[in-house]
Amino acid sequence: RVLVGTKVDQNHANYVMAYNMLTGIRFTVSRTNAKMDRELNEADFSAKHKFSFDVTGAELTPSAKYDFKFKDYAPWVFRHLRAIFKLDPADYLMSLTSKYILSELGSPGKSGSFFYFSRDYKYIIKTIHHAEHKVLRKMLKDYYDHVRENPNTLLSQFYGLHRVKIPFGRKVHFVVMNNLFPPHRDIHKTFDLKGSTVGRMFEEKNLETNPRATLKDLNWLSRNNHLELGPSKRHYFIEQMEKDVKLLQKLKIMDYSLLVGIHDLSKGNDEQLRDKTLKVFQLGTDKEEELQQPPALTRTPSKMEASRKAKEMRQTLRQEKPVPMSQTGSKMPDEMEDEKMRKDHYFYLDDGGFRASHENDQPGDVIYYLGIIDCLTHYGVVKKLEHVWKGWQHAESQISPIPPERYGDRFVRFISGITKSAEEAEHDAVEKLQG
Ligand code: ATP
Ligand code: CA
Ligand code: CA
Known part of the structure; x- marks a missing residue:
């Protein structure tokens, strides 16, 4: 995985699609924001609105560069979600302005989804399958209630759900969500952790050609890594993860992972690499x-x-x-401005992330940028088939497609197990050696 991906300019194969996505978002979000705020009602959760854009413009819609149809789902719910997540409405629109085209990460996962970053790198647009779209619509009320009760949720923050269709083209569903990784800090290592072992190894030799690749569970274990959190941070982190996973279990969702980006404060930012990318x-x-x-x-x-x-x-x-080492704690004025948006989020408080801590709760040497991602896969027919298929070859505890209840339990067990301060990890290792 490269840091930023390719620029979607006019020569890019997906330029029209990206342009239409942004035009539709801008139009529908401004349209909802222009109205006076109000309480949500039941109907808001199932609401959908269709708009036709064309080169001449229509009564409702302004003229656009291309002809396309745009569908906006539950706009009031997402307006409220954006407020709960402390996004500034003007800032959101500015980031997703269609004048400045995004960059495309291509399709990093197996699912065939495409990822686009807003040009300021704050937001991610992910194209999703129709099945995932249905899951999000169905779970929206539960998700909304959960987020209201848990403003520090680690789950992906969804800011919008839309669909775009170009003439004679297929329908493309997509969500707008938070980029867990910060624009102003290098991520030195990335891990995508599920708590399973089958297929959960990234060939380390490929790191040479792709030093920023996303590593997996077995890479984490083989490095004897830990999420180094002292008692109080560990407590809040595990507590929140358990609550989030409970919701996913209730919704019969699985296959999600904990995405962990690690910024090593002693390494700082590699300016040359940034030059080449962002x-x-x-x-x-x-x-x-x-x-x-x-x-x-x-x-x-x-x-x-x-x-x-x-x-x-x-x-x-x-x-x-x-950034000189000693200054990593002090922030530039506009950096603080950026962070104000997320300021109350416990896990994004330390420079947009969650800083490691020691056994005495003193700050550690790395900042974690983490969250639970890819949480729209329902335990449906496909997974059940896969379960039977993989089940022939491996013990169930090792395979990824197990039922959502057990998937969640295993996930929590794994993540809790690797969460310990450096001191505790060392103590445990010594104890293990001594039998
Ligand atoms: P698959 O179903 O095969 O796992 P997918 O297409 O559903 O793939 P995800 O698992 O959602 O894709 O994400 C793939 C990768 O994209 C992640 O491992 C991570 O590197 C990056 N990514 C996804 N979501 C985010 C996010 N919110 N912030 C930063 N990076 C992300
Ligand atoms: Ca995934
Ligand atoms: Ca997926």
Whole structure:
């Protein structure tokens, strides 16, 4: 997995699709946001609205570059969810503006889903299968209630559910969700953990060509890694994970994982690698945009545009400077601005993540960026078949498609088992040696 992926510009095969997604999001989100806020009712959870976009524009919709149809699901529920997750409405729209095209991660998983980052890297658009779409719609009320009761949930934060269809094309469902990884910190290692062992090894020799690949359970175990959390952080983390998993078990969902990105504070940010990925991508987009716009003299940028440009400049400048070790705790003003959005989220408090801690609860040397992802797979027919098939070859405890109840229990057991402070891990290892 590369850090950022390929830029979706006009020559990209999925440019039209991406453009239509963003145009539809912008239109429907502004439309809902423009109304006065109100309480949700039952009907909001099953609501769907269809819009037709075309080059001439219609009564309801503005003209667009292409003809397409757009469906918006449960807009009021998602508006409220975005508020619970403390997103700033203007900021959300700005990040997903169609003028600035996203980058595509391609299809990192086996599922064939595509991933797109908003250009500021804060949001991810994931295309999903119709079955996953149905799961999210069906679970929306439970998810909403859960999130309200658990603002610190580790589950993926869903901000929108939509569908786009181009003439003679197929229907593409997608969700907008949080990018767990921060734009301003390098992730030195990434793990996708499920608590199963079959097929859960990334060939380490491939790390040479792809140093940022996502590693799995067996890689984690073979490195004798731990989620190094002291008593109090460990307690809150496990407690929240258990609550989240309980919901998934109730909804008969499985196959999810704990995604863990590790930022090593002693390594800091590798500026060269960033140059090749995020920064170059952002600047590249900027330059092209500017070329297409009239010369500066004939056009005065709006105040909002100007302040955004200023913010981007600051961001770029910040990325160019290596962050000295001693300063990792102090933040630049606009960095704080970015974090205000998520400020109450316990697990995203330390620079957008969750810093390791020692047995005495003193801060550790790495920051974890973590959450439970890929949680829209229902234990359906496919998994049952897979279960029978894999069940012939392996003991059940090792295989991934087991029923949701046991999947969740195994997940919690595994993650709890690897969560311990460095001191505790060492103590346990010594004890094991001594028998
Ligand atoms: P599969 O079903 O084969 O596991 P998928 O297409 O459903 O694949 P996911 O498991 O959701 O894909 O994600 C694949 C990878 O994309 C993850 O391992 C992770 O590296 C990255 N990813 C997914 N969601 C996020 C997120 N919210 N933040 C950051 N990275 C993510
Ligand atoms: Ca997955
Ligand atoms: Ca999946």
